[in-house]
Amino acid sequence: MASKSDNTAARPVSAKVVVSGGFGVGKTTFVSAVSEIAPLRTEAKMTSAATGVDDATFVQQKTSTTVAMDFGKITVDEGLVLYVFGTPGQDRFGFMWNDITAGALGALILVDTRRLDECFNAIDFFESRDVPFIIGLNQFDGAPEHDPELIREALDLSDAVPIMRTDARTPDTALDTLVALLSHILESLSAAAAASPTPAPDSREPDREAPVVSDAQRSAAMSALAAERG
Amino acid sequence: MSHVEEESGSFVRSYLLTGGRTRSDAGDIAIEAMVAVSPDSSAPRDIDLARIYDLCAEPNSIAEISAKCSLPLGVARVLVADLWGAGTLEILETTRSDDIAIVRRLLDGIQKR
Ligand SMILES: Nc1nc2c(ncn2[C@@H]2O[C@H](COP(=O)(O)OP(=O)(O)OP(=O)(O)O)[C@@H](O)[C@H]2O)c(=O)[nH]1
Numbered sequence: 001m002a003s004k005s006d007n008t009a010a011r012p013v014s015a016k017v018v019v020s021g022g023f024g025v026g027k028t029t030f031v032s033a034v035s036e037i038a039p040l041r042t043e044a045k046m047t048s049a050a051t052g053v054d055d056a057t058f059v060q061q062k063t064s065t066t067v068a069m070d071f072g073k074i075t076v077d078e079g080l081v082l083y084v085f086g087t088p089g090q091d092r093f094g095f096m097w098n099d100i101t102a103g104a105l106g107a108l109i110l111v112d113t114r115r116l117d118e119c120f121n122a123i124d125f126f127e128s129r130d131v132p133f134i135i136g137l138n139q140f141d142g143a144p145e146h147d148p149e150l151i152r153e154a155l156d157l158s159d160a161v162p163i164m165r166t167d168a169r170t171p172d173t174a175l176d177t178l179v180a181l182l183s184h185i186l187e188s189l190s191a192a193a194a195a196s197p198t199p200a201p202d203s204r205e206p207d208r209e210a211p212v213v214s215d216a217q218r219s220a221a222m223s224a225l226a227a228e229r230g
Numbered sequence: 231m232s233h234v235e236e237e238s239g240s241f242v243r244s245y246l247l248t249g250g251r252t253r254s255d256a257g258d259i260a261i262e263a264m265v266a267v268s269p270d271s272s273a274p275r276d277i278d279l280a281r282i283y284d285l286c287a288e289p290n291s292i293a294e295i296s297a298k299c300s301l302p303l304g305v306a307r308v309l310v311a312d313l314w315g316a317g318t319l320e321i322l323e324t325t326r327s328d329d330i331a332i333v334r335r336l337l338d339g340i341q342k343r
């Protein structure tokens with residue numbers, strides 16, 4: 001291992017939060033509203049190597065599904081960067097969700113009040129993983145303004161989950177929503193710390209050893225790359 | 231894996247060269263983990279690896295490397311893991327999801343905007 005630089009300013013620590021919700025609720029719009037860079041898009045390809053070969057079919061087909069996620073970045077101070085990842089709309093809680101949510105501080109679940117049921121799965125996902133989250137009601141044109149408490153009932157959410165109106169198109173409003181999320185995360189962590197003074201070790205402690213790249217990973221990566229380059 | 235054997239060229243060779251690492255899995259590298267060039271390292275010869283190396287003169291996350299170099303996420307991870315194993319790149323710390331001090335700092339910093 002090369003020696004570590006003492007220049008911490010040039011070597012920031014990074015954190016992430018997630019923007020989630022159903023299809024077309026404004027996730028990408030929200031990411032671009034809060035991000036200091038134009039949102040970036042990264043893709044992961046599920047090829048046969050990653051998904052497993054379907055022995056039942058004789059047709060030699062390589063299932064290759066592209067899943068894309070958008071993300072933005074906020075440099076909080078010299079040594080701290082926050083990434084804001086939007087969950088992919090076209091991947092219903094698939095493998096990319098694990099990458100996006102693992103180690104996340106918390107999540108904003110955006111809701112279009114005309115299509116409440118779209119967010120049920122996202123709520124279940126973060127609830128079951130004990131990831132703190134808040135609900136942002138995106139006010140779409142022509143949508144009736146609902147009382148947040150009625151929404152709480154409809155979504156079967158505990159009083160502990162903040163529900164607030166937001167507008168993903170307006171940076172100031174979106175930043176306020178992000179601040180609300182961080183406040184909620186802080187509250188949740190403080191409550192948890194008070195309940196159990198010795199926190200459980202985080203399995204995502206940075207591992208200082210270089211990771212093993214398995215042959216399977218290499219070959220999956222190579223196929224993906226070959227596909228990428230035609 | 232016939233698919234891999236069919237591949238040729240310096241990229242694949244350099245890709246398959248490094249070895250001898252221990253412990254965790256490349257798939258475990260967080261997508262928000264930032265990557266920076268190791269002090270006193272030099273650019274890899276391979277053109278794809280060199281692009282990653284150049285980009286990481288400024289720390290960039292795995293997700294950014296993937297987006298900016300147009301590499302699928304899994305590929306970016308494996309390449310970075312290899313360069314890390316070779317001592318060329320370093321992977322910087324990510325926060326623990328229960329780090330209260332970090333959340334306070336995020337809150338303070340973003341509230342000021
Ligand atoms: N009225 C209103 N429209 C919005 C708001 N946020 C987003 N939109 C619009 O809704 C549409 C979808 O927004 P996106 O940000 O692409 O939604 P998304 O959740 O990323 O969509 P998928 O990734 O396809 O699931 C766009 O036309 C936006 O301009 C909002 O707060 N209010």
Ligand SMILES: [Mg+2]
Binds near residue numbers: 027028086
């Ligand atoms: Mg989107």
